[in-house]
Amino acid sequence: MAFINDIKRYYNQSSMLMRLILINVVVFVLVRLLAVGTWMFGGDNLALMQWVALPSDWWLLLKRPWTLLTYMFAHAGLLHILFNMLWLYWMGRIFMEFFSSKHLTGLYLLGGWGGAALYLLAANLLPRVAGGVLIGSSAAVIAIVVATAVYVPDYKIGLLFLGEVAIKWVAIVTVAIAVLSLDAGNVGGNIAHIGGAIVGAWFALSIKQGRDITRPINACIDSLVGLFNGRKVKFPDFNKGSFTTGKKPQGSAPTGRPMGNRPTDTVSEEELDAILDKIKAAGYDALTDEERDKLFKVSRRR
Numbered sequence: 001m002a003f004i005n006d007i008k009r010y011y012n013q014s015s016m017l018m019r020l021i022l023i024n025v026v027v028f029v030l031v032r033l034l035a036v037g038t039w040m041f042g043g044d045n046l047a048l049m050q051w052v053a054l055p056s057d058w059w060l061l062l063k064r065p066w067t068l069l070t071y072m073f074a075h076a077g078l079l080h081i082l083f084n085m086l087w088l089y090w091m092g093r094i095f096m097e098f099f100s101s102k103h104l105t106g107l108y109l110l111g112g113w114g115g116a117a118l119y120l121l122a123a124n125l126l127p128r129v130a131g132g133v134l135i136g137s138s139a140a141v142i143a144i145v146v147a148t149a150v151y152v153p154d155y156k157i158g159l160l161f162l163g164e165v166a167i168k169w170v171a172i173v174t175v176a177i178a179v180l181s182l183d184a185g186n187v188g189g190n191i192a193h194i195g196g197a198i199v200g201a202w203f204a205l206s207i208k209q210g211r212d213i214t215r216p217i218n219a220c221i222d223s224l225v226g227l228f229n230g231r232k233v234k235f236p237d238f239n240k241g242s243f244t245t246g247k248k249p250q251g252s253a254p255t256g257r258p259m260g261n262r263p264t265d266t267v268s269e270e271e272l273d274a275i276l277d278k279i280k281a282a283g284y285d286a287l288t289d290e291e292r293d294k295l296f297k298v299s300r301r302r
Helices: 002-013 016-040 046-051 058-063 067-073 078-095 101-123 138-151 167-180 187-208 215-228 269-282 289-301
Strands: 156-159 163-166
Touching: 002 016, 016 046, 016 067, 016 078, 016 101, 067 101, 078 101, 078 138, 101 138, 101 187, 101 215, 101 289, 138 167, 138 187, 156 167, 163 167, 167 187, 269 289
Parallel strands: none
Antiparallel strands: 156 163
């Protein structure tokens, strides 16, 4: 129980980026443990994956609707989750320099659903794709990568052996690999990658126009959280989907940051000092989502 309590404590104190990574890791470990147990008792360990992977057959999907969510948090193997989580961590940190934790959550889900939608469409129209299943967070992660690249295309990142490279080239190469690999073995996965990329570009372009496509899904999440916490449930207002982004970023060191979903209360000097002390003691990643929002509110105002 102490181990579980440690995980809960770490989750509550972590940023939304680390929470997403933790959820992926926990789901992977639980599925693998169940698979090993099933195999030890003579069962089919691979059959277990069918209950968390997204089926291409519409009838199966109707019987397993939860797979629309579980598939983007489950992975087929250790290298699969390792690559995706490293990718999510590196690109997610850059994404969080310009957007809020709610944007990250909403885009992760929308990117995963965009990949699922394109995969299901292709699986039911193209014979080469039919009959498989979709599993992994790749579409959701690629949505975050492409969104960042479209919003700040000239942001520089350091790559081994290549030096500093504009993030737009990372996104272009990523999407190009997915397109050029459509005739390879993972055709369904590559189609889902393209779907996630489309959602990511849509998000960034909408943000530049003052609209936030993640607001509806975040409003639904807030309502569900409020329901479980005993608060009065408020129905999402989907008409309030716009906000001002401020000056559009230019070059590799943009300063504009979308301010949708920010708290409207003021931040006292005592609260700011406590946040800065926490950063000095444990680093920026130790801040909670509320503390991050307060810090960005103060920095934006000043």
